[in-house]
Amino acid sequence: MSLIALQATNPDINLTLIAPELIIGIAGVLVMMIDAFARRGQRWLTGGLSIVALIAAGGASIWLGAGWRGARSAFNGMIVLDDLRLSFTLIFVVVSILTILIAAAWIDIEKLPAGEFHALLLFATCGMMLMASAGDLVIVFLGLEILSIATYVMAGFRRTDVRSNESSLKYFILGSFASAFLLYGIALIYGATATATLPGTTNIATIAGRLNHSLYPPLLLAGAAMLLVGFGFKIATAPFHVWTPDVYEGAPTPVTAFMAAGPKAAGFASFMRVFVFGFPIATAAASTAGYTHKSWLGTLAIMAALTMSVGNIVAIVQNNVKRMLAYSSIAHAGYALVGFVAAGAATDAEQRSAALTSVAFYLLTYAVMNMGAFAIVTLIARGNDRRTAVEDYNGIGFLSPVLAFSLSLFLLSLLGMPLTAGFMGKVMVFTTAVRQGYLWLVVIGVLNTAVSAYYYLRLIIVMFFRERNTPWDAPRLPVSVALALVITIAGVFYLGLFPGRVLNAFGAHPSISLSIR
């Protein structure tokens, strides 16, 4: 009771600590206002403002990380500040800026309302940032919903197209279904963390301390399982991945690019925060905490193996490029899960931090190369997403060399060619997994990489070595997309050749301390 009274008198408000989220949220509202009052010729304002706000939010989070003074948590533990949050915030900023650049030309061609798109994108970004900074399951849920509701609308943004409608509907039904599971998990955890004297809690750090004092251990396990299902849906792991190909194929291509990179990373941020810190490795394996930890870790390792295999094997038979990239994104979630498993199994804080850093780095590399690939798919698809079949890429290699060579680079990076970002990401993730003794998982991962060579290389071969029978009108390369391509190509090489700086920045403060209250 005294604890509640204390909280009532001291709300622990610290606006500095949520500066990136505040900037993005305010910018989202401003964009909506500008869109309502701007004349037709001034519509570019919204895009410009969004990019400025995103850069400001990125700057704010770097400043938070560099300064590193003051509180590490605010709002009574609702918001935390650590490496996990800062590195993922930067990933979200990169993803959203690239999405705006890729979408600029597409919005013009399709004659869609730009302001609405930018406002939704900013709100989605705000939700993703909240998911990464959440220290409490309430904020995880709120961030997830802010993100999801904005993304449902974005998926159905081409209102008159049946495919886009269908994608939006499927995403909405299955997304809400998953949210309900997540929420039930939270409710059960809230009940199960009650002790004889204290009421239940939803604070992630407090949950970790209560595991062995739980009055109802079975409820705790059920709650953790529900959370696993909910997050599993959100980041599209097998066997909860069936919605992904449909949604990714039907959604407008720039939105697909965003969904594959951003919300997936946000899901990983919360997933890792809740499981690695909420149900941490326990010293006594026989205790409730030890049993809970062992159960989720084992399940997750199997899910990782399954996700990698299903994603890669089914991608082989796809004839639509967007669908193929959707399965490839499932496979990449599986590779990232390998690092997650390593983070869960790590016994000391330093190794755990290294594993978390490797997952964040992997998701950054995936975001960069994936956004690049989708930028080119957007250009080639033209209005209405007409040309997305593999046959549409026949022989374009020497007709549009810029597009074909950059797409080949991104595909090779997705495959994991040395010197590219994809290779470095895989090396980091697999190294941490080997260090934690998950050799079998790494072997499955490497075998899967070999399988994935088939479908990535097939597209390159189609582009360069197959005859084209239909006429090809080369798409014009707009300035914004060219800029996005320059950023992503530079990113692929920079992350592939000099990953040190980024890795150091992501793991600058290895002692992630979440002990609050």
Add this chain to the structure above:
Amino acid sequence: MTPQLSWYLALSAMLFTIGVVGVLIKRNVISMFMCIELMLNAVNLTFVAFSSFFHDVSGQLFVFIVMTVAAAEAAVGLGIIITIFRNRESLDVDDASVLKL
């Protein structure tokens, strides 16, 4: 016999299960949507039951957040459903099969 905590938990688990089964077997989008709302309200019942049992207010606060989110979700969801109905004049999910599963 006074009501026990377990009664409420059993009731909400049943409601949640009915919701899950409904989403899986119903073919009409509106019915599926109502089943999802049922799942959310089953969760709310769990929260309220725990909250009243612990004499702790935070569970009930969570319920308010869930209700707000559910309202926002309903607004967006019905908007999506109206769009798809305008384009194809059917709310049967089996008709929504341009994208093969």
